Amino acid sequence: MPALNFNIEKKIKGQLxxxxxxxxxxxxxxxxxxxxxxxxxxxxxxxxxxxKTLGAQVVLANTYHLYLEPGDxxxxxxxxxxxxxxxxGPMMTDSGGFQVFSLGVAYEExxxxxxxxxxxxxxxxxxxxxxxxxxxxxEEGVTFRSHLDGTEQRFTPEKSxxxxxxxxxxxxxxxxxxxxxxxxxxxQQEAMERTHRWAARSLAHHRKLNLGAKLPSQxxxxxVQGGRFKNLREESARTIASMDFDGFGIGGSFEKKDMDTxxxxxxxxxxxxxxxxxxxxxxxxxxxxxxxxxxDTFDCVSPTRMARNGTIQxxxxxxxITNAQYQNDFSPIEPDCGCYTCGHYTKAYLAHLFRAxxxxxxxxxxxxxxxxxxxxxxxxxxxxxxxxxxxxxQSFLSHYHS
RNA sequence: GCGCAGGUGGCAGAGUGGUCAAUUGCAAGAGACUGUAAAUCUCUCGCCCUAUGGGCUACGUAGGUUCAAAUCCUACCCUGCGCA
Numbered sequence: 001m002p003a004l005n006f007n008i009e010k011k012i013k014g015q016l017x018x019x020x021x022x023x024x025x026x027x028x029x030x031x032x033x034x035x036x037x038x039x040x041x042x043x044x045x046x047x048x049x050x051x052k053t054l055g056a057q058v059v060l061a062n063t064y065h066l067y068l069e070p071g072d073x074x075x076x077x078x079x080x081x082x083x084x085x086x087x088x089g090p091m092m093t094d095s096g097g098f099q100v101f102s103l104g105v106a107y108e109e110x111x112x113x114x115x116x117x118x119x120x121x122x123x124x125x126x127x128x129x130x131x132x133x134x135x136x137x138x139e140e141g142v143t144f145r146s147h148l149d150g151t152e153q154r155f156t157p158e159k160s161x162x163x164x165x166x167x168x169x170x171x172x173x174x175x176x177x178x179x180x181x182x183x184x185x186x187x188q189q190e191a192m193e194r195t196h197r198w199a200a201r202s203l204a205h206h207r208k209l210n211l212g213a214k215l216p217s218q219x220x221x222x223x224v225q226g227g228r229f230k231n232l233r234e235e236s237a238r239t240i241a242s243m244d245f246d247g248f249g250i251g252g253s254f255e256k257k258d259m260d261t262x263x264x265x266x267x268x269x270x271x272x273x274x275x276x277x278x279x280x281x282x283x284x285x286x287x288x289x290x291x292x293x294x295x296d297t298f299d300c301v302s303p304t305r306m307a308r309n310g311t312i313q314x315x316x317x318x319x320x321i322t323n324a325q326y327q328n329d330f331s332p333i334e335p336d337c338g339c340y341t342c343g344h345y346t347k348a349y350l351a352h353l354f355r356a357x358x359x360x361x362x363x364x365x366x367x368x369x370x371x372x373x374x375x376x377x378x379x380x381x382x383x384x385x386x387x388x389x390x391x392x393x394q395s396f397l398s399h400y401h402s
Numbered sequence: 403g404c405g406c407a408g409g410u411g412g413c414a415g416a417g418u419g420g421u422c423a424a425u426u427g428c429a430a431g432a433g434a435c436u437g438u439a440a441a442u443c444u445c446u447c448g449c450c451c452u453a454u455g456g457g458c459u460a461c462g463u464a465g466g467u468u469c470a471a472a473u474c475c476u477a478c479c480c481u482g483c484g485c486a
Contacts, residue, residue: 092437099438
């Protein structure tokens, strides 16, 4: 019995994009879909009921964070992630590979982030100076220090699989290495090849663990790397595709403007009949680019993080709700928005909550921003089903950037 | 009325002869955030200008000492506490 089924309902004519349905032991995911991030077994500031009500189908949690706190053994005892956090729908867990990057190279060199960008580089440089590199990579795995208490820890592909099996998400990811966007071709290749070997080990260990496991079994996605190089991306896609994964993750770092193309290179190679997840993306423009280039699911912290920091999405672009002009604005963020926040509260109220540093600010803003992203991808799905993807894309983006 | 302490930028509060347009915190203004070390971080914050520099006005008020004062002296005004 397969751990997961994927049926394609409709394709975008002449492009890689498609609409479909992923079936998991905890329910269906209608794709394309925006996956809500709940790193530490909670979508920050929201209850699972709120997450569900705003339309989210899937939640993604993180292996690294949950391993450190409260520990995967405890989660196993609790009956798994679903039961522990009271989320009955489909779940994913990331493998912890990204933390190798964000705790390691991303802080070891100047201004490294998931994306290239001078401004960000400058900012990160300042932050980096206050931190020490916390992770070291070798062929077998990664040695790192806990950001919580400084204790030395070690992850290997096998360890990541064991933790993810204890967590019990429906879709889990192979242990990978995410490289810095500034890394040279040679290093990208080295890291990619290591990721491939780790992928094989992840898969082998996953099968071994599944043998002894009770149903329902978990689906494992292999992760494609290769940085921003076409030859590496294609090679990585071929290699990962040749292994018997249930689906794929596309990882790594990109130049913002080149992300769509890089994703296209990969998805042109990956088999059509398995789902593809674009890790850590994205913002509205990126969602269109990803779908168009064959991505089925996305996860991104941006809606919730921005919400907590007072930046709110609207159809005509982002606004900062703490700006002086909103203090006396007694209209909702968007009058035609269907979210709970817009249905009951004004911008003036949100502005007040943020200024007063009230917790409800984070909740109401997160509800709106997540609703915005989840519904945007849902609209993209509907537009594919209705053969109107390009029309919707152009219409949405022209308003968004106006 | 006498004694003591004190009056500093929107607020709190440093500074006690030059390196002070004045530390710091808060408030305020703006920006960033893409597999969450993020309810975080960055920048601005007296006025004006031909603006990595220059000018002006400022530390209760008015005088004074000094090359130089938020810092020292005198008077006055105000605030708090104590004593009458």
